Amino acid sequence: MNINRCRNCGTKFLVARSVCPKCGKEDFEHVPARSGIVLESVELIATPDPYPDRYYLVLLDVDDVKVFCRSQEKLREGSQADIQDDELGPTCRKA
Ligand SMILES: [Zn+2]
Secondary structure: OEEEEEOOOOOEEOOOOOOOOOOOOOOEEEEEOOEEEEEEEEEEOOOOOOOOOOEEEEEEEEOOEEEEEEEOOOOOOOOEEEEEEEOOEEEEEEO
């Protein structure tokens, strides 16, 4: 998973944009997101294919950017989690 960072003003955001939401420039760099702090961890018991039938949807704070990832275990709020990418998107686990 990569975070987008504006080279002009340093604003960081997850979802790709054509212009910076703060300064309007169009020059970005991609910063790898490898770990974050758990904000929420919620178990999903109804999921779309091809995802597992149950997993935890985890909201992480990655350098002040909020991102989602999947976890097979509940992660404690405030704890550190490592992020990895698989074919279905980002996953995370206890650091
Ligand atoms: Zn900017």
